[in-house]
Amino acid sequence: MDVVVKRQEPPSVPALGTLLVDVLQDRVGEFRGEWFGLWYLRPVTGGTEWTVVPGSTRPVTPEQRLRAETARRNARSRGELL
Incomplete structure (x- = not known):
């Protein structure tokens, strides 16, 4: 019995x-x-970047996008460093 292994392409x-x-x-x-196959993400309200393996990410949902944009605007209105 032959086993076919499907190779996944890394996300663009x-x-x-x-x-x-x-x-x-x-x-x-x-x-x-x-950088060298790792992706760098930064908190939407500012702060230190962290690294992720591309396969351990997914796009945000519309609800998550709204929360992130609101958090960013609130931080900016408080004068926090972004």
């Missing part, structure tokens, strides 16, 4: 600023770039 690199969910940490971040 998203545009800078794209909101993604890190499914391992259940955390929304803004895509900041790629």
Whole structure:
């Protein structure tokens, strides 16, 4: 019996600023770039970037996008560093 293994292609690199969910940490971040196969995400309200494996991300839902945009605007209105 032959077993066929389907190889998955790595996800394409998203545009800078794209909101993604890190499914391992259940955390929304803004895509900041790629380096040696790892993606860098940054919290939408500012802060330290973290790395993710591209396969452990997914696009945000409309609800998550609204929450992230609201959090960003609220942080900006408070004068927090972004």
